[in-house]
Amino acid sequence: MITNKASHMRIAVVDFGAGNLRSVAKALDKIGFVVSITSDPDDFKNSDGIVFPGQGIASHAMNSLKTKGLDSALRDYVLSGGPFFGVCLGLQLMFESSDEENTQCLGILNGGNSKFGSDFKVPHMGWNNVEMIKHHYAFKDIPDKFQFYFVHSYYAVPSDSSLVVGETVYSNKFPSIVADNNILATQFHPEKSTEVGISIYKNFFLGAKEGQN
Numbered sequence: 001m002i003t004n005k006a007s008h009m010r011i012a013v014v015d016f017g018a019g020n021l022r023s024v025a026k027a028l029d030k031i032g033f034v035v036s037i038t039s040d041p042d043d044f045k046n047s048d049g050i051v052f053p054g055q056g057i058a059s060h061a062m063n064s065l066k067t068k069g070l071d072s073a074l075r076d077y078v079l080s081g082g083p084f085f086g087v088c089l090g091l092q093l094m095f096e097s098s099d100e101e102n103t104q105c106l107g108i109l110n111g112g113n114s115k116f117g118s119d120f121k122v123p124h125m126g127w128n129n130v131e132m133i134k135h136h137y138a139f140k141d142i143p144d145k146f147q148f149y150f151v152h153s154y155y156a157v158p159s160d161s162s163l164v165v166g167e168t169v170y171s172n173k174f175p176s177i178v179a180d181n182n183i184l185a186t187q188f189h190p191e192k193s194t195e196v197g198i199s200i201y202k203n204f205f206l207g208a209k210e211g212q213n
Helices: 021-031 041-046 058-068 070-079 194-209
Strands: 010-014 034-038 049-054 084-088 111-115 124-132 146-152 154-158 164-170 172-180 183-186
Touching: 010 021, 010 041, 021 034, 021 049, 021 194, 041 070, 049 070, 049 194, 058 070, 070 084, 084 194, 124 172, 146 194, 154 172
Parallel strands: 010 034, 010 049, 049 084, 084 183
Antiparallel strands: 111 154, 124 146, 124 164, 164 172, 172 183
């Protein structure tokens, strides 16, 4: 799985005190990327890509990001055009707000986050299908309606439906993949979703290096 191209790329995994950091870093390392787990905003400037994993409560995560100066650094990195991959809470925090404790999020993408209804068990946990709504190069050769691993109670509600690349049904239909230029984010965990999931990281960052975003 290691490629010469990957071995020359430095990928930063954002450490804000909560997240599935080790398994994400292990997946990226397996591909062959040079990986750093960091809470230092200056490290972003020397990175070829960022993975923003997350789990936990949105308000706690945002407080931690602000305390470490990571909120503004992440916005600056995305605005600079750097390849950015958000995972789970890392997807949700990209939007303007979350209903979870009425949290103001990063505001990089327009929209908010809502909680699943009480008619289904919350959190949504386990394997579920992702239906591709439109093509994205990071999902090349991945079968439509492939199953990925989810753990979440909230889901994104983008203001712009064109951001939605993939959808999943649980209680209701929700965006499980969103993308906008140099941004890709998944509600599921690629690093927990077999070799197919890990290949999404590889496709995204190598494709971005080749100008596909």
